[in-house]
Amino acid sequence: MSVVHHLQQFHIPFDVDAFMSGHKDCPDDKPLVQELWQKVTPSVFWREETISSNDGDRLVLGQDALQIDSCYVCKGLAQCNKATMMALTIGSGLPDEARTAAQQGQLYRSAVADYIGSHAVEMLAEAFCQYLQQQALPRGLYATLRYSPGYGDWALTAQTDVFRFLNHCKGQIVLSENCLMEPIKSITAIIGWSSQWQKPEYPKGEHNSFCNGGHNCAACVTWACRKGKRVK
DSSP states (O other): OOOOEEESSOOOOOOHHHHHHHOTTSOSOHHHHHHHHTTOOOEEEEEEEEEEEEOSSEEEETTTTEEEEOHHHHHHTTTOSEEEEEEEEOOSHHHHHHHHHHHTTOHHHHHHHHHHHHHHHHHHHHHHHHHHHHHHGGGTOEEOOOBOTTSTTOOGGGHHHHHHHTGGGGGSSEEOTTSOEESSSEEEEEEEEESSOOOSOOOOOGGGOOOOSSSOGGGOOOSSOOSSOOOO
């Protein structure tokens, strides 16, 4: 069994001017953005495992340590023999600030805090994946893009298995009965590792589409849906 690693204080490079110029919808309030960013406290859990099988429908890590039922993920990691599962959070400080400000009627402050939190967790995921890639290059490994439960055909309910695989993140990230995470600005994701360079494109299904719900399953033209028989 591989080890679940933990970084309690992973650094996210942040320049307020670059952030505001790169996010055109960011409120033009530099002092407030700088103040709220101080409440971002990143934490990361991750585990690397060998991919023991990938039949196009199901990807298995280790000796049945984690099974991922997703054509989308299987295709994205088709050339990989290892994968890293991760859970990342910016902590509860900023979401708590947004909640408290809203309760006190400070709606502007609450909205800015929520805005920064949403972008901060994505920045954390990107920065951490770049960190892993730097560590992997000397091993001759190249990363895929990252995939998360709830996207493509990887069901959100798979979060339960992901958390078990990550030893429940030492209780620092908690999963609700609805498979939502607390703190709310958190992400789970997988990236694959291959000895071949991976083109940074997400896989496309037949007719370049995935099921987004509300379709007639009997006439489905996508390949990602497992509710009915896949179109070959």
